[in-house]
Amino acid sequence: MLLCAVTISVITTLISSCSGNYAFNSNVKPDNADQYFSASNVKIYNNIKEFPGPFELVGLVEGDDCQTKAHLAPPDPINARTQARQSAYAQKANAVIFTSCINIDAQHCVAQIVCYGKAYKVVTSNE
Known part of the structure; x- marks a missing residue:
């Protein structure tokens, strides 16, 4: 009986310790979030004939x-192309042809x- 009570006490302590407040640390700074994800806003095309x-x-x-x-x-x-796409985004482009x-x-x-590559501003059907 004592062993059962000790086991329940240990399990209760473990479960309750998991419900604490945790901090999340990241190297992504909120001020620079646009820079980190900017490449996803620049589409890669093979040639200008593909522009919509x-x-x-x-x-x-x-x-x-x-x-x-x-x-x-x-x-x-x-990685090199991603860096170039970030540069294109900084120039207000939304397309690039490498x-x-x-x-x-x-x-x-x-x-x-x-x-x-060459960076372009392309008018899309969403605009």
């Missing part, structure tokens, strides 16, 4: 990914990839 409506060239963009140490992951073109991604030699990187 009138368009305007906003400017040129580029993004890069650098492998800083040999034991780290190699540079990823997806012209090339190339591997380059850089003194501060073991390996580096840079992607270049």
